Amino acid sequence: MQNVVFPNKILPYLLVAPQIILTVIFFFWPASQALYQSAMREDPFGLRSTFVGFANFTAIFNDPNYLHSLQVTVVFSVATAVLAMGTALLLATAADLVVRGRGFYRTFMIIPYAVAPAVAGMLWLFMFNPAMGTFAYLLRRNGVMWDPLLDGNQAMLLVVVAAAWKQISYNFLFFVAGLQAIPKSLLEAASIDGARGSRRFWTIIFPLLAPTTFFLLVVNTVYAFFDTFGIIHAVTGGGPAKATETLVYKVYNDGFVNLNLGSSAAQSVVLMVIVIGLTAFQFRFVEKKVHYG
């Protein structure tokens, strides 16, 4: 790094000010509030709060509801990441084979990414709502007892599909770019070496996509952990019987619905630790180990 000397003493600070202000207001301030409140307990009427140390943390880790939510989150995240990435990879390899209208297909594949999570949730809710959904009607007519409002597994399936659907576009973009970055001569060498179809995919293409795949794995996990609040809120509201209540949804539910601020703050601190861990994992491990030059 080179030391840069600016002739103007004030202008540089003015230029970085908007970013600094945004970060302070929307990250450092709430984060510090969460840290502070995670060590406090509010009285039932919200008049007084007392310092309780790590009591909130011991409470949540001994709470079967919290552990259940953790389990729901793991199932939800793994399923969403696997579904979103698998589908995107399938579509990207298929798009690679398209000769005519390639640009058209790619553009249309990207559109779902522009849809807001809550809107995407509503879209899937309307399609699969047991009372009025078109697909729900079709399913039931074909003998499937479809009712995500009562069946927890079906509710989970619905939010996973909705969350994955939105993320497919993003993954698709990266996989297409990753596929294009594979030198053509490598694939030609492979075809001369007698590798075709699925063997060529698993022995040459997939290993060469590994950097992209690992990057997307982290991004998708973070997405499933945090950005899917809107979808869950719109589709199931965490139900039925907490079957789709992920950690993020539980933070919202406990804090803003049940007004248990101390517990909610402690939960968000745990989430903060998780996301910091994931990011560190990506930078330390993924960027260095899974790279070919």
Place this chain on the structure above:
Amino acid sequence: MAEIELNDVRKVYAGNIEAIKGVSLHIADGEMIVLVGPSGCGKSTLLRMIAGLESISSGEISIGGRVVNQLEPSQRDIAMVFQNYALYPHMTVRQNLAYGLKNRNTPKDEIDRRITEAAKALEIEQYLERKPRQLSGGQRQRVAMGRAIVRKPAAFLFDEPLSNLDAKLRVQMRVEIRRLQRSLATTSVYVTHDQMEAMTLADRLVVLNGGKIEQVGTPIELYERPASTFVATFIGSPSMNLLKRKAVEGSGWALATSSGIAASVDTVGIRPEDIVIANENAPADFTGEVKVDAVELVGAESYVHASLADGSPIVFRVPGRSQIGFGETIRIAAAQPNIHMFDVTGKRLD
């Protein structure tokens, strides 16, 4: 071990662009054929058609007596060495070498035996457990060769394999490729735009121009009897002087031995190395005066750039350090057998 036969092979791209305009060629078993030509002449396309990486629009290609037009690259029993090596970056050198054999369900001990053998021949034994990125350009090139050798294919195809190496390494690898090809006696097709590489490697050279074969022959044949002005200027460095008939006659040059230059001759060609400074001992079949414009010393010899009376440039070689000064007018000469005659279309006349 196989012959390769090309029968009126054509390649037409979308929009009716003809890249290969009817090429017929017989490559004998164990022969090293070099396809040479300027960029865009279709040499790589032709090689890729033999490999099966490009489809054949019309005509027929057979390898070892088997028509391969409809066969996959892997079924053609060929191995290819790419310009950028195309090694699999996620595999070790050993895995790279084994990959093609594994895909063909070769027994494990046979794979190990062949890898040991090839690694020894190419002196890459100590790199077998490394990844390609840990190797230098020359070592990667050897691995790429090894990948071709272990397969023991009917034919090797080389697509400008040395153009990514530096000049010194290129000469070294050139010798090595020649030695390997000789000892394995595997039919080979080698593409290059470097005429030095072409001359030194080839059993026979194929000069391509605009998707058509310009001339086929041994390097010496092409050098001594170029079939056209294109081949004449392409083979040899510095390239052959081509003088228009008008320029020659207008500058007071004369062909001493016969009754002048035949009427059908349009262009007279003389190689720089076939011209000498005229004196009593020099053969003076073709002689005339030129004015010296520049002298280039390249080491053991010098190249003199001069011009005829009408301004047409001519280059010739003088041994050692030249004493010729700029602006000097000197008389130069060439012997009859070294004078090449071409007609209006650039075809050789005899």
